[in-house]
Amino acid sequence: MVRSATTAEFRADLHAWLDVHEAELAPTYRGMGTLDEQIAQMQRVKAILYEADWMRYGWPERVGGLGGAAALRTELGASLAARDLMDPGHFSLVEVLAPTLIDFATPALAAEVVPSLLNGSEMWCQGFSEPETGSDLSSLRCRAVAEGDPSTATQWIINGQKVWTSLAHFSDRCVLLTRTGPPDSKHLGITAFFVDMDTPGITVRPIEMINGVREFAEVFFDDVVVSTDRILGSVNGGWAVAMSILPFERSSCFWQRIAYLYQRLQALTRLSEPTDRNAEIIGNAFLELHALRTRSRSTQHRLAAGATLGAETSIDKVLVAAGEHAVYNAARRLLHNTITLDDTVHGEQWRTEYLYSRSATIYGGTAEIQRNIIARRLLNLGDER
Ligand SMILES: Cc1cc2nc3c(=O)[nH]c(=O)nc-3n(C[C@H](O)[C@H](O)[C@H](O)COP(=O)(O)OP(=O)(O)OC[C@H]3O[C@@H](n4cnc5c(N)ncnc54)[C@H](O)[C@@H]3O)c2cc1C
Known part of the structure; x- marks a missing residue:
């Protein structure tokens, strides 16, 4: 495939390709399908799009992308939504979490995990809100404590709870905000971790929404051990991670x-x-x-x-x-x-x-x-x- 240069060229190339491949990409279920079917459909389409390179445009080469403006990604997501090939809300979690991970994770971690998110073999979730912390995010209480001196510790222990975590029960990883400063340290005492959801001590309990769909979940952390190299940004620098999501969201x-x-x-x-x-x-x-x-x-x-x-x-x-x-x-x-x-x-x-x-x-x-x-x-x- 020829690398598309401008957004207009990309759009034209993309739609020409989608016209040819739409039958292959279309959901096999009728209507909107169950949540399980929607997620399977999204991951299947992401895999096909990654293989055909469309899912790689607009992402940096160091994480498996082909470079180019972020607008190319937006164009792809909007085109898929307009053709009803996948749920745009679920798909946009890529856009919410991957740019932040690329900016704040170690280069090695970003290079390892971002391709898996883009090619549909993984899903990630956003662990920010807590039972008493939604609007006032800076008062969150889920606690991470260093094993030993925080400046040299190789591991952290996480205890607490998140809620309304979209698609947590489908996710392999979580961008998690924790309290690492004193309880009243507000936005100055928050650290972000990138946590594997199969780590011992994590319990996910789906919550049913008003429409009957179990789209989000409560997530409990009981003595969950996470290594220091999974910190995004710096210790007590998690607020910058949280805020970096805003422009894309x-x-x-x-x-x-x-x-x-x-x-x-x-x-x-x-x-x-x-x-x-x-x-x-x-x-x-x-x-x-x-x-x-x-x-x-x-x-x-x-x-x-x-x-x-x-x-x-x-x-x-x-x-x-x-x-x-x-x-x-x-x-x-x-x-x-x-x-x-x-x-x-x-x-x-x-x-x-x-x-x-x-x-x-x-x-x-x-x-x-x-x-x-x-x-x-x-x-x-x-x-x-
Ligand atoms: C579909 C959906 C998906 C979500 N997915 C995620 C996710 O993936 N990850 C995640 O971390 N969170 C997620 N959330 C949670 C969401 O971010 C919070 O619900 C939201 O920030 C509000 O927080 P809260 O529910 O604690 O409400 P509260 O903050 O308790 O607010 C309750 C009510 O009080 C009002 N209120 C609060 N403070 C003030 C104030 N100072 N002035 C005036 N009014 C005020 C609010 O407007 C609201 O009407 C999701 C929510 C929904 C609905």
Whole structure:
């Protein structure tokens, strides 16, 4: 294959390839499938894409990539989402965790594990939230203690609990935030580890979501031994690791989600009677999506130009939740009986997605927290009391 130079060339080459290989890549199940089927499908597609090099564009050569702009990865994820070849939320965990690992792990560790994530032979999860620590992440309590002097220790012992860890029960590794400073050290006393999920002492208990899917889990750590070379960044430098995830979570991941939302809105349009009322409902949802897409596009351009993303991405997060709600609220109005009563594969998919869309104001930072950030940091409307 010829190496694609620009994003436009990459997009054209990719779609030409996908047109030829779509039947091979398409899910074998009907509708959205079970979570097990979705994960198997995603890993199978990643393996094929890696073999054909598409999964390697935009990643550094030192971790098995072919180099090129990160925008190429975004383009791939959005194209797969638009063709409904895999769940964009699951797929975007690659985008959330791999750039951080590449930046903060030792070069040898990154070179060893990133290809396995890209080629579908591994999955990773993000162990940040705890039972009493979600919005205020800096107060997390899961504790890592050095065996001996922290500056020379070769091993650390981890005890504590994480919750809402997406796909933990499917994952081989976890990017884990732990408390290594004093209990009140806030963001100055956090260390990130890259932990193998089959390490003795780790227990994973899946949690069922409102839509019946067991997508996330509680994860318990009881005297879990992790070696020092699995520290990401420095001891007590974990906050920088946590913050490094933000630019990708709020740009490329959102872009992939937006591609999927457009696809679902188009499906909704095809299923709806062409009445004035329905056209207005779909039109309003389209406007919400368009505002989101416009905003997200400019965020990605800023990231590609080397800008450091910060508090202003809270606007993107608010708009993603609004776009998600707009599409599925429109679905609820137009396909009311389908969402409430239809037990076929078709009804199941709309109902499951409608219910999942409620979580958009929670995951990745709640709507209230984002609005607080916009009010205080962007609009300068005063401190929290
Ligand atoms: C689908 C999904 C997937 C997720 N995946 C992961 C994952 O893979 N890894 C992971 O670590 N976490 C994950 N999470 C957890 C997510 O990050 C947290 O749920 C989120 O940060 C909110 O934290 P919390 O649930 O503890 O709520 P809390 O922080 O307890 O908030 C409860 C309510 O209080 C409000 N609130 C809190 N503080 C303030 C304030 N100062 N001002 C105003 N209102 C406030 C919140 O907005 C919210 O409405 C996931 C969540 C969901 C829904």
